[in-house]
Amino acid sequence: MCKKVKLTSKRNKVYRLLEDEGNSILKTFIDKEDMKRELSILRLLHGRNCRVPEVLKVTSDSIYLEDLGDETLLDWYESIEKTNADSILPMILKLSDWLEAFYDTLSSSKYGNYIMGDVNFRNFLIKDGEIYGIDFEQCREGKIEEDLGKLAAYSLTYDPMMTDWKKNFVKLLVEQLSMKLDISKDAISSEMDKELIKIRLRRKKK
Incomplete structure (x- = not known):
């Protein structure tokens, strides 16, 4: 049954x-x-x-x-902030590794310069301490820094928004993504700022 x-x-x-x-x-x-x-x-x-x-x-x-289970990256993110934990680097490194593998795989295929598009934290699951990506129907052509900027913007705007803990997380996230994927921090931050404006406009309309 x-x-x-x-x-x-x-x-x-x-x-x-x-x-x-x-x-x-x-x-x-x-x-x-x-x-x-x-x-x-x-x-x-x-x-x-x-x-x-x-x-x-x-x-x-x-x-x-x-079935990879129910724990999303967002679940982990919200939980670890509540405990004010500073042991965030290992998960950031795993996320950076996953993104590197994703872009490398697509770039060497017919999809070329495709990006994930929807990098909401709910589209990453955690199983046995490892990160898995899900939901690729929104993949499209684009620049990697678009994805990374969105990822940083989403990190800042989950409820409660813009806390000091989140700002510290994003600083570390951008640093690691920049090093791992060889993209300047300024390029990521620029895309983050664009996405933050879009988020404000969407929420204002709602």
Whole structure:
């Protein structure tokens, strides 16, 4: 017997399937092109040992994926800030390593200069202390510093916004991303500032 538990998703229908032989994630797509892109990128990344969920099964409009659990990078981020912990560098290094593997894999494929696009902390899961990326339907052509700037901007604007702890986190994050991906801190900060303006405008409209 299979039990379906609906999961949060803005663009598609996503469920956790609870079965006797083990759990899996069912993702049903509204847009077939989004599904085609995500499936292709998932298989590419998994084949190059970049941590992503394994594709278990594919139907005409759905992908069945390995269930990596519930802990998102955002869960970790909010939890560690509440304890005012300063042991943040190991996770930042793991995130930087994952992003490096992601960009390197795509740059050596037909996707060339594609970026992740949606770098919301909810699109990264933590399992056994390691970071996994999920949700690649929004991947598109762009510059890496766009992703990194968005990542930094999101880091600052999760509730509560702009705390001293978050500012310290972002400073360290930008430093490590700059070194790991060989992109200037100024380029990342410039994209961060652009995204912060967009975030303010979106929230004002709401």
